Amino acid sequence: MAYQAEYIWLDGVSPTPLLRSKTKILADGKDLPIWGFDGSSTEQATGDSSDCVLTPVFHCPDPIRGGNNVLVLCEVLTASDMKPHVTNTRATLAKVAKKYAKAEMIYGIEQEYTMLKADGTPLGFPSGGGFPAPQGPYYCGVGTGRVIGREIIEEHTQACIDAGLMIEGTNAEVMPGQWEFQIGAADALTVSDHMYVARWLLHRIAEEYDVIISFAAKPIKGDWNGAGAHTNFSTKAMRESYEPIEDACKAIGKRVAAHIAGYGADIESRLTGAHETAPYNKFSYGVSNRGASIRIPWQVAKEGKGYAEDRRPNANCDPYTVTRLILESVCG
16 A cells, blocks of 8 residues: 655755655555755755755654654755755764764753744734733643643644654743743754654644744744753763763853854844843853853752753754754864
């Protein structure tokens, strides 16, 4: 019996690429082949040389269609030489991950996002203007008036589980209509692949509710939290003793500009020094400090080993780029 394979890839839209996908019908038992697409429609090619190539790199069960259907994450190659396209940040990460494989770096990413109505207003905000009650009761809240959109979260969480993704948890966030899910812990390529499929599933499920999923860094200006993708990381050495944790923080602190440039669009509006952030142009780290660039959890300091959390990446960041930068800084 034939089955459906949903090919998913990142386009060339700047400054934040979008996820694209299309469906291929395959005969039962047939392996996933490479496939082409019109790169001139995704800002990855010109009309006079428009073909780009999708090469599968990760696949999992399709929890929406069910059956033998699959979701297929792909890298983009140029048709002329079958080499990674300039927008293919996964291929760049793969080289760095191979170089520093002995460090055994693993990551866990906390993906925040905001659910919007069709007019761009966050769920939980009054229609036609105005604001809800100030932040306070919404974080990890329960009850009408404090939490909204839970039906989407429940469906998305189960879809990630059914797909075999490494989802670790979910929670309502500080601003109304804002939520978070966590993926990990795993190596750079695995955590990033799973994150992109989880993002695709979130967009796809939200379609059924006429809700827009926004990964904007600062969806509502003013006294409201932005949306990040806090990235927890540890090498084998960090998981065994404390000194390597501080060494990693100091090493990352030597490349502030490179990290900020690769941590997502509009990062300056989110990393202001307020709303549990450190200023984008300054670097700090500290135990249990959510106002630092990198937080060392209290239990890590107590046990003398573990991991650290880079709190700077935006919700709209590219996980392939974020994990690569951390790997290069800590291990390079």
